[in-house]
Amino acid sequence: MSTGKAVDIISAGKFIRTHWLFVALLVSGIVIRVITSLGYCPALWFWADSFSYLSSALDLRPLESRPSGYSLFLAPFRSVVALVTVQHLLGLGIAACLYAVLRRRTFLPAWAAALATAPVLLDAYQIQLEHLVMADLLFTFLVVGGVTLLLLNPRSWTMVITAFLLLAFSAMTRTLGLPLIGVAAVWLLIARAGWRRVLAGAGAAGVAVAGYAFWYNAAYGSYGLGSSSVWLWSRTMTFADCGRMDPPENLKVLCPDIGPRLAAPAYIWDPQSPIMKTGKQRDEMASEFSMLALRSQPLDFLTTGLGDAMWAFRWDRVVYPSPGTQSAYQFPESVKPLTDKLASAGRSAPELMIQYQGSRADTQVVEPFASWTRAYQRHVYLRGPLLGAIFVCTFLVMIIRFRAATLLPLGFALTLLLLPPLVAAFDHRYVVPVVPFACLAAACAVGWRSPASNVQRDQDRKERVPARRAAHA
Structure with a gap:
């Protein structure tokens, strides 16, 4: 064996000994993702958002109601299997970014830094989000990448x-x-x-x-960038009081009925919703009504949205607004073949699949892998109180030992947690991207190095390099 190969083996062994817990978690995360991919092939689809993105990717035209960055990401793959594989790799990349920052910029031992990545590597709902043809995983990866560079x-x-x-x-x-x-x-x-x-x-x-x-x-x-005022209007429908708002005559059609309020998204999709009576002026009227509601009832707006955001900290996941909506974030026991119902741009889901990759890509549930995945999801995920404890610990440590670096991931975590329920609705799909930033903030609060200690560490590293070279020589 040559000297170079021996040195490489020794270096690899030292790396594994130092980072053994992160390597073990990473391998475990890979195994779980492989089992998921075998059990639900090639991907999970979210009606009808997945097919809107697919349609935009085929036409290379921006979507009217939402940004189309994910569609541009979809465009070059032309294979759903390849797409989902890359998404799982991006999920692993999120954990690698967190670990790199914590090892480079904190004095936390390797095992502690590895524990901060565990929710990303092992959480079943993180893995499920990676397996969905949806924009959330790409969004999270891009933001984590930005935070990583800024902190480094x-x-x-x-x-x-x-x-x-x-x-x-x-x-x-x-x-x-x-x-x-x-x-x-x-x-x-x-x-x-x-x-x-x-x-x-x-x-x-x-x-x-x-x-x-x-x-x-x-x-x-x-x-x-693509937006719709209907989402904010549906949020205001959970608290709007037209008696206090005194809307003009043309907006009274949007006033909620007297009695118990529905969940915000129900006002968008319910056939009996007032928004269905607005015709072509739908978005304009929704915008006017929303602004009037916010001016008239600002405290109701804040308390309603922030109150819904607190559901993220419950032990059991909140089924909101209906079981049908939340079931989209569970690995299903069975999946019906997609029908010829129009999905986007006058095309059905099967048509879009065929245009995208040349064949259909209906979800196939394959046993026993699917059963293993469902059993895993029932037990392995970050419970709400644990997420709350991470935030509480971060705040407590910052009171004792303030580090400005902690504010960046903490600010991102709070923005991602609070803003969606304020302007749209609570959804557990929006909570999953909060987790890596919350974990990073807690770890930074505990272990962030001062600039002086960073200088000393770099100096020590420079002094060790010649000694290692001399030893190998």
Whole structure:
């Protein structure tokens, strides 16, 4: 055996001994994902959002009601199996990013840093989100990538600009990425990275978002990322009191009925919903009604949305607004073949699949792998109180030992947790992306190194390198 190969084996062995827990968790995560892929082949579909993205990927045209960044991600694959495989790899990449930051910028031992990645690697609902043809996983990966770069070196021009571009791409995937750009900019100022870097990063993100807005304008005649006021209107329907709002005559048709309120999404899809009576002026009227409700009842708006957000901390997952909606986030016992019902752009789901990859891609439930996956999902996921404990611990440690670095992942976690219930509705699918940032914030609060300790560590590393070279020689 050559000296070079012997050194490589020794280095690999040392790496495994140092990072054994993360390696074990990573291998376990890979095994679970392989079993999931075998049990539910090739993917899970979310009606009808998955097919809207697929349609946009085929036409290379922005969607009117939501950003189409995920469609651009879908476009080159032309294989659902390849797509889902890459999504699972991105899920593993999220954990790798967290581990890299914690090992590089904190004094936490390897086993503690590895534990912070466990919810990402092992949580059944994280794995299920990776297996869905939906934008959430890509969005999470882009945001985690941006946070990773900023925490590794907030004073590097390249890191900052690249991080803000990733956040801009996340905004093109879900509009929730837009406020995260603001959070990152404020954090850079707090971290004293310099206003020039803030302007450079924000400027790069602005150019990227503007480019998408121009593309959207070419398709629909107005600048935007794709949005609908109907979601915010449905949120206001859970608390709106037309007696207090005194809406104009043309908006009274949107007033909720007297009596118990429905869940917010029900006002969008229920055939008896007031929004069904608005015709072509639907979005405009929904916007006017929403703004009036927010001006008239700001406290009701806050208490209703924040109250729903607290459901994320319950022990059992909240079935909201109906069992049918939540069942989309469970690995099913069986899946019916997709019918010829129109899914998007005048095409059925089977037609879209065939145009995308040349064959149908209906979900096939394969035993015993599917049963193993369902049994795993019943028991292995981050319970709400544990997520709450992570937040509480972070706040308590920050009171004792404040570190500005903690504010970045914590700010992202709180934004992702609170904003969706405020402007749309509570949904457990929106809670899953909160977890990596909450775990990262807690770990940073406990173990973040001061700048002085970072300098000393780097100096120690430089002194050790010649000694290692001399030993190998």
